[in-house]
Amino acid sequence: MTRRSGSADLPLHGGRVPKWLGERMTRLGAVVTQAIVHHYGRDEFLRRLSNPFWFQSFGSVMGMDWHSSGITTSVIGALKRGLPPLAEELGLHVCGGRGKHSRQTPHELALIGDKVGFDGVLLAQSSRLVAKVDSAAVQDGFDLYLHGFIVADDGKWVVVQQGMNDERRQARRYHWLSEGLKSFVDAPHAAIEGREQGTIINLTDHRAEASRHSQIEMLRTETPERLARDVIRLETGSAPAETAQPMLPHLVMPAHHDVREGDVVVRRLHGALAAAAENGPQDFTALLQVPGVGARTVRALALLAEVMHGAPCRFSDPARFSLAHGGKDRHPFPVPIKVYDQTIQVLKSAVQNAKLGREEELSALKRLDDQSRRLEAHVTGPSFGAFLAEERGRSPSYGGRSVFGWEGEREALQAACSGRRS
Template sequence: MKKVGDVELRLAKGPVPHYKELKELERSIVKVIIEEFGTEELIKRYSNPLWFNSLACLLGFEWNYSGMTTVTLKALKEISIEDNLPIIVLGGKGKDSKITEEVETKDIKDKLKDKIKDVSITSAKVDNYLIQDGYNLYFHFLISDDRGNMTIINQKMSIKEQKVRRFHWININYFDDSQIGFGSNTKTLNLSSKESEELRKNILEIINNERTEKIKEYIIRLKSYQNKNNTILKYISKENNDYIFYQELPYYLKIPDKIYWKALEINRTVENFKDLLFIKGLGPGLLRALAYTAKIIYGSELSWRDPIIYTFAHGTKVGKPYYVKRALMLEEAELLRNAIEEAKVNNNFKLRSLRKLNELIDI
């Protein structure tokens, strides 16, 4: 899988009074896209963070609130079942997020089931363990077709910040540098980026070649530096040849007080970093400690690049990152306009949706 984009949103609570109308409108849009372009194109569109935001705005959501993710996808799941659509829709919030269990209840070929399980677990581990930003995964969703085209949409929450972050995946690689999205940046240890490739190799070197007691010794020593000096970043972080981040580490980037040391007692060689993510008990705290240790031992660089950056759906009038693709905008608008007209919702809701569509086109 390839990371396609990331979005930061505000945490929202409360019911959605127009759920019936938005569901019928989304039903029409989904059916039109499948009929016109097929299931692969539908999956690609849901994997695009800004297209998804535009869809949610058409359905009546504010552009930066968390419900635009959970409610829009909850409706899609219900629609796929009610209309027997040629897509597989799994996951959700809380207990409904266990895709590996839910997929066993579906009539799907074993090979595709195995792929879904693998993609589900790995994408969740990457977003929760390798993107260390103080947010925790609470929503996990998958859309697939019977040919194995699929997208994963994960959402993480920070109770402290009262915000959520949404991560989009599409077919290709587990670790990729083309992460795009939009939102405000936060202090992030990014172990999934291309810059961290050498660091990931060095973490494997430590796991495979060092005795467990020796690894514990390294980590405990680093933790003592952290407690004594309020930070360990001044020993391990450089940017433009100048040491930075002398301030105290955020709580979510510190080496934790409790570490599950048994996760280090591996009786086999870990061949790749993906295998490491499947080790029972190896959580983000221990992984973070191993990253700091790898920096001290091997000198490999740590990436503090937050994957949340601005993204463009159709370019801009000044040509950054490219000029507006007006024909594409009008083509998509026409498709959505037809879908709105076909929707089995009341006229007032249709008119509001069309006005919203016109506003989006004029932006």
């Protein structure tokens, strides 16, 4: 049984994910999935994907633009590339995607079903129904263009799909979870992410049950002429008062590109910074047996540990997780390639050792998250502006890179151009 679990409204962004970032997102997405499944199981990973706040935070910690619609495409794409080599270990499969790839979902489900033993034809029917509900039963002005279907070997699944409203330059993401759904047409959503934008026809609301039955009855008994007269009468007469509709978990991301202090719960950031400092790079490196891990990497790991272990209430500020690995458009700062690669290396080592029964490294990451939450209630730290200024100032030494190029090269080119003008 299935339900929609939540939704998100996101500003549209142009451009593509560069290869150097896409490859890293694939590796990080795969190893984070391994860690979550190892700690909490497949069902919990599906639940997290169905939460719009966690999903946005997951994309932000990967180095995507923290607020944009592109997070949906890039996260689904990273998992679709990264999880197939781990299919036997994790029992998870990603189908569909953007545009023409979404239309391949039924075929992909049938192939995977034949291989692992679930009913791919039945799941393909569920895939079509989910798409129909969000495109026809919920008429909110967003046309679907992306459909991602993540399914486990036991047939449990989550759907993440996204629609676009060109006129408003916004996207809306819809999340579905095959846990607790009793009907595809009666309050099925786990969440819808988006900004309120006027009247929405939502025939999946539980209070619309009488309307759904009435529509079927009218089509069965009324003539087209009678229906047309009724529509004209309703349109020219007074409409009944609208009742406020209870909202599912709903994330609304702002249009501004830069990460601002108001986008981040600063006490949580200070908790992560303090936890990273107290664990200490020397002790942490010795524990993880990964050379070259410094204080900056431990800070990134503290935020990544929260993505793996944090409770749902911890993801109300997805922008905070962009402070781990920056963003491809230099917001909040360029992607620190050296730090990113060390993060992947540490987490990969921890997961590999955990599979061999040596849990020390993964346990250290969980302790890092526990420490962050304990400290945030009473520690202080640099102002948000000072934190960003320091990060941007050190960006060249971290291997800072964006779609505009490497930070050191970019600054040298700007200086050369300025010298020529003078």
